[in-house]
Amino acid sequence: MIRDLTDDEARAALVCKWGEVEPDVLPAWVAEMDYAVAEPVVEALHRAVSAGMTGYPRFGPGGPLGEAYAGFAHRQLGSTVDPVKVLPTVDVTAGVRLVLDTVAPAGGLVFPVPGYSPQLAIAEITGRRRHDLVVDPDAERAELDLDRLDRLLADGARVLLLTQPHNPWGRAFTRAELEGVRDVVERHGAFVVSDEIHAPLVLDGREHVSYLDVEGTADHAVAVVAASKGFNIAGLKCAQLVTASDRLHTALAEVPMARNDSWSVLGVEASVAAYTHGDDWLAALRRRLAAQRDLLVALLAEHLPLARLRPVEATYLAWIDLRAYGHDDPAAVALERGRVRLAPGHDYQPGLGGHVRLNFATSPERLTEIVHRLATALT
Numbered sequence: 405m406i407r408d409l410t411d412d413e414a415r416a417a418l419v420c421k422w423g424e425v426e427p428d429v430l431p432a433w434v435a436e437m438d439y440a441v442a443e444p445v446v447e448a449l450h451r452a453v454s455a456g457m458t459g460y461p462r463f464g465p466g467g468p469l470g471e472a473y474a475g476f477a478h479r480q481l482g483s484t485v486d487p488v489k490v491l492p493t494v495d496v497t498a499g500v501r502l503v504l505d506t507v508a509p510a511g512g513l514v515f516p517v518p519g520y521s522p523q524l525a526i527a528e529i530t531g532r533r534r535h536d537l538v539v540d541p542d543a544e545r546a547e548l549d550l551d552r553l554d555r556l557l558a559d560g561a562r563v564l565l566l567t568q569p570h571n572p573w574g575r576a577f578t579r580a581e582l583e584g585v586r587d588v589v590e591r592h593g594a595f596v597v598s599d600e601i602h603a604p605l606v607l608d609g610r611e612h613v614s615y616l617d618v619e620g621t622a623d624h625a626v627a628v629v630a631a632s633k634g635f636n637i638a639g640l641k642c643a644q645l646v647t648a649s650d651r652l653h654t655a656l657a658e659v660p661m662a663r664n665d666s667w668s669v670l671g672v673e674a675s676v677a678a679y680t681h682g683d684d685w686l687a688a689l690r691r692r693l694a695a696q697r698d699l700l701v702a703l704l705a706e707h708l709p710l711a712r713l714r715p716v717e718a719t720y721l722a723w724i725d726l727r728a729y730g731h732d733d734p735a736a737v738a739l740e741r742g743r744v745r746l747a748p749g750h751d752y753q754p755g756l757g758g759h760v761r762l763n764f765a766t767s768p769e770r771l772t773e774i775v776h777r778l779a780t781a782l783t
């Protein structure tokens with residue numbers, strides 16, 4: 405069910421990931437997958453374009469998109485979502501900004517670091533101070549430091565931007581961990597924006613626990629979700645804000661149109677198809693990604709035995725500690741000497757040397773070549 409794109413197909417389809425590198429460079433950087441789009445999504449898009457569905461989308465919450473997401477959340481994530489409390493927004497980044505600008509309390513933003521690089525700037529853009537919740541690069545397991553979160557909230561930070569599952573940590577936080585977050589947040593009357601874009605990509609049969617499914621979070625949290633990472637449709641521009649309280653739902657649904665009106669009708673059609681008819685494809689994708697992850701672990705053990713990779717529980721993005729090889733910017737060395745483009749670790753944690761993020765959502769052959777090239781470049 406998962407069809408690998410050929411190099412030519414990938415170059416034509418993924419104009420960012422493949423188009424922004426020289427022809428001899430293998431791209432393993434931005435979070436896009438080198439796989440053909442799921443058939444139900446392609447069919448829905450063909451149908452929509454043939455029918456001339458190129459106008460504005462429906463405005464307002466709920467509707468077919470709300471129903472489709474609620475169904476998906478129930479089947480795939482074990483979540484009970486009120487379809488009416490699903491509100492479209494253009495993409496996850498814009499959705500996070502919107503929540504911070506409109507319903508989250510004013511004040512500092514706590515951001516787990518290393519973190520999704522564009523979101524490092526989101527505190528400043530929304531007029532807040534950023535407080536980093538840093539994972540020690542030597543820690544065995546990447547965990548949210550609840551004591552530090554407690555101190556930051558005690559010192560005046562008001563909002564936590566949670567990424568769950570986490571990019572680039574590769575963690576799917578457990579219910580117990582999220583309950584710990586809730587307890588600290590509640591103690592300080594703080595707020596959580598939960599970026600759950602990677603929820604469909606939890607591997608090995610693990611469960612994704614939405615922060616909104618943790619008891620007692622409804623009044624202080626908004627989840628931002630999308631089919632875009634799970635189904636490789638980020639360019640279609642449709643994410644969703646999910647709430648579990650009437651107050652937050654109403655506040656978001658009533659923001660002026662000029663703040664939230666840019667999602668696309670094709671994004672809605674594709675997301676409805678993915679959420680409604682994509683389960684089998686997604687199951688096949690998760691199996692493929694788990695196999696790719698295992699292959700990566702084996703390749704690193706053989707060719708870069710000093711590399712450190714914590715268990716990847718979710719996403720297709722591996723956070724690799726290459727400090728033992730002595731390069732401050734291994735991604736630059738990999739590009740120059742190995743002709744492979746990885747994402748530099750310092751983009752995710754300013755000042756951190758020796759780390760890269762590697763996207764393994766490609767074919768086994770390409771992944772093998774990527775690691776060979778990386779090993780040749782670094783050693």
Ligand SMILES: Cc1ncc(COP(=O)(O)O)c(C=O)c1O
Nearest residue numbers: 435495496497520567571601638
């Ligand atoms: C955690 C996280 N949030 C947001 C995004 C971006 O989402 P969007 O393109 O919908 O803004 C990404 C992209 O990879 C991501 O990893």
